Amino acid sequence: MDRLNEAMANGGASATLDDVARVAGVSRATASRAINGGNRVSPAAQSAVDDAVRRLGYSPNPAARSLVRRRTDSVAVVVPEPDERVFSDPFFARTLRGVTEVLSARDLQLVLLLARPGQEEARMLRYLRNRHVDGALVVSHHRSDLAGQLADLALPSVFVGRPWGSSDRVSYVDTDNVAGGQDATRVLVERGCRRIGTIAGPEDMTAGLDRLEGWRRALAEAGLAADAVEHGDFTEDSGERAAAALLARHPDLDGLVVASDLMAAGALRHLKAQGVAVPDQLAIVGYDDLGVAERTEPGLTTVAHPVREMAAQATRLLLDQVDGGTAGTPMRVVFPPTIVRRGSA
Amino acid sequence: MDRLNEAMANGGASATLDDVARVAGVSRATASRAINGGNRVSPAAQSAVDDAVRRLGYSPNPAARSLVRRRTDSVAVVVPEPDERVFSDPFFARTLRGVTEVLSARDLQLVLLLARPGQEEARMLRYLRNRHVDGALVVSHHRSDLAGQLADLALPSVFVGRPWGSSDRVSYVDTDNVAGGQDATRVLVERGCRRIGTIAGPEDMTAGLDRLEGWRRALAEAGLAADAVEHGDFTEDSGERAAAALLARHPDLDGLVVASDLMAAGALRHLKAQGVAVPDQLAIVGYDDLGVAERTEPGLTTVAHPVREMAAQATRLLLDQVDGGTAGTPMRVVFPPTIVRRGSA
DNA sequence: CACCTTGGTGGAAGCGCTCTCACACTTTCG
DNA sequence: CGAAAGTGTGAGAGCGCTTCCACCAAGGTG
Numbered sequence: 162m163d164r165l166n167e168a169m170a171n172g173g174a175s176a177t178l179d180d181v182a183r184v185a186g187v188s189r190a191t192a193s194r195a196i197n198g199g200n201r202v203s204p205a206a207q208s209a210v211d212d213a214v215r216r217l218g219y220s221p222n223p224a225a226r227s228l229v230r231r232r233t234d235s236v237a238v239v240v241p242e243p244d245e246r247v248f249s250d251p252f253f254a255r256t257l258r259g260v261t262e263v264l265s266a267r268d269l270q271l272v273l274l275l276a277r278p279g280q281e282e283a284r285m286l287r288y289l290r291n292r293h294v295d296g297a298l299v300v301s302h303h304r305s306d307l308a309g310q311l312a313d314l315a316l317p318s319v320f321v322g323r324p325w326g327s328s329d330r331v332s333y334v335d336t337d338n339v340a341g342g343q344d345a346t347r348v349l350v351e352r353g354c355r356r357i358g359t360i361a362g363p364e365d366m367t368a369g370l371d372r373l374e375g376w377r378r379a380l381a382e383a384g385l386a387a388d389a390v391e392h393g394d395f396t397e398d399s400g401e402r403a404a405a406a407l408l409a410r411h412p413d414l415d416g417l418v419v420a421s422d423l424m425a426a427g428a429l430r431h432l433k434a435q436g437v438a439v440p441d442q443l444a445i446v447g448y449d450d451l452g453v454a455e456r457t458e459p460g461l462t463t464v465a466h467p468v469r470e471m472a473a474q475a476t477r478l479l480l481d482q483v484d485g486g487t488a489g490t491p492m493r494v495v496f497p498p499t500i501v502r503r504g505s506a
Numbered sequence: 507m508d509r510l511n512e513a514m515a516n517g518g519a520s521a522t523l524d525d526v527a528r529v530a531g532v533s534r535a536t537a538s539r540a541i542n543g544g545n546r547v548s549p550a551a552q553s554a555v556d557d558a559v560r561r562l563g564y565s566p567n568p569a570a571r572s573l574v575r576r577r578t579d580s581v582a583v584v585v586p587e588p589d590e591r592v593f594s595d596p597f598f599a600r601t602l603r604g605v606t607e608v609l610s611a612r613d614l615q616l617v618l619l620l621a622r623p624g625q626e627e628a629r630m631l632r633y634l635r636n637r638h639v640d641g642a643l644v645v646s647h648h649r650s651d652l653a654g655q656l657a658d659l660a661l662p663s664v665f666v667g668r669p670w671g672s673s674d675r676v677s678y679v680d681t682d683n684v685a686g687g688q689d690a691t692r693v694l695v696e697r698g699c700r701r702i703g704t705i706a707g708p709e710d711m712t713a714g715l716d717r718l719e720g721w722r723r724a725l726a727e728a729g730l731a732a733d734a735v736e737h738g739d740f741t742e743d744s745g746e747r748a749a750a751a752l753l754a755r756h757p758d759l760d761g762l763v764v765a766s767d768l769m770a771a772g773a774l775r776h777l778k779a780q781g782v783a784v785p786d787q788l789a790i791v792g793y794d795d796l797g798v799a800e801r802t803e804p805g806l807t808t809v810a811h812p813v814r815e816m817a818a819q820a821t822r823l824l825l826d827q828v829d830g831g832t833a834g835t836p837m838r839v840v841f842p843p844t845i846v847r848r849g850s851a
Numbered sequence: 852c853a854c855c856t857t858g859g860t861g862g863a864a865g866c867g868c869t870c871t872c873a874c875a876c877t878t879t880c881g
Numbered sequence: 882c883g884a885a886a887g888t889g890t891g892a893g894a895g896c897g898c899t900t901c902c903a904c905c906a907a908g909g910t911g
Binding site for chain 3 (some may be wrong): 532533534535573576
């Protein structure tokens, strides 16, 4: 019983399937079956094994298991973004919630891979190449052919937000950001604004570019000038700076389309400091509607997109690939954005 | 060459050490040695292996490796907290930065384990018991004997912030929160405040209780009443609510010690809405100094603690345990807090 | 010149698990 | 009532890797 006593130390971490089988008086095969769902196991054997497991505090060695199963039962959420932003933008929190929802129902572990562009990107790719995880969900990604690289890896992967580059080689879930930008702008046009500027997202993200394109189209269709553009990086501070720059160059602005609520909140801060009345002197439309928009003063009229559902959907697509054992044919799901009206426009 | 061609698909994910050995014309043992640091390997063999690795795009199977090494080369950061807070409080971002700093220098992977108290806690413990990771860093933890449970598991683990319960059985890194609370209160006393209330942290966290105790001691030593207490949960909203409740009950307050800057920002919001002048009518001292304090209006006088360094230190303690192959003797490191003066007091 | 070192190597044993397969031993049905 | 089908079981072959050990060839000692 030496072996068994030893096995019971360490909270049972060192008990092996062999120990369980021996204690239960069955073969390793039967013990394994009993532990994994109990297919084709007699009630007697099942309860003997259950007992042994309990007594030994046995818990299976995941390395051994995934070695033979070729499954790690974990998926990575890749965020190619400095942690500052990840931990301040409600977008990520909401996204992660959508992911965990789906993942925990299947008892899969989430591995968060924060990788600022640079050397960490290589590390991240190595991690994925080594198949530490069964699949990858890429969340906010900047110019780079990550999509192509993942496709080359043949690792199940889904992007949240249309990727740069080889967007035809991977699956992704997105909202129609062009339509969103357009709708936001139309709100201002219909309100009577004639001089509409925009604080756009980063130029190295598709969401940033698409929303900007929507703004352009709406202005073109209204016959208005589309020359007041400033780019931010989706953070509140960048929104404040951009607003300052924009108003310095175009003091006659009476409408502002902002590519994220966080940036809009920054812009609002600047406007308040300058004593500009919102929406009377300058009307503002934001983007996201993840809580920030209801807390600003005045509340932000904004473009809502179903972030949690998108993330959940992306995760489901990923699990389909994982289950199919293939990176499969690229799928895309695009959600429509909707306008939510509050005080700012 | 069939096998090898197949091995080269999938970005080399399916090439095995055997393939490498065959291509390099050496044994599996030599190939393994060459790949892992090249001890006792001739230059010729080394370069043959390097070549083969490159040509095959080989990358080792982590499951197989950790099966025999009994190491996963990853550590968990456990956050027993709803994601809302994790992703809004700068404390976590800063902590994570400290952890990654140390971890990436050693090429260890961080696995973020978000586990709201409840069923997810069981899942989290199971994950740790199964030894999916080499060690655990517990970050913000509420009443519960997690410390004892981890000690029972004999898994290397370190707490950031003194744990509840069996704090003598695990290592931890902390700041002297009693001293911090006391110093914060003294700032107000010295300023001439005679009626000092506090918005304390949650009653199920040691940091919350310790800071409250500091407040009590400082008031006792000044001979002032210590009866104006309201608890928050470290979020901005809870700070706003607590301030409202506190001022309703004690309209004569002229000083306020708040257990986190985020809550202080919330309190400030309430005071502004009520037209209370800070610091003239009511002086405020916050806690943390992680960026929020410099952005409020007025800036917050606050208690600073070295969060990044604490996390880094905790990670180093953890790695020592991991390297020693033992949960070792409990160590504790306590950092002193310092006062940072701004406009609010 | 017999004697150890020393450095480089490959054979082979395992790490802890899953899963195929063959072998009983029932039960069911024409 | 014999054949076919179904049920529970264990032996054993791996999964891909590290590492112990035995071995061989050189080169350095007395």
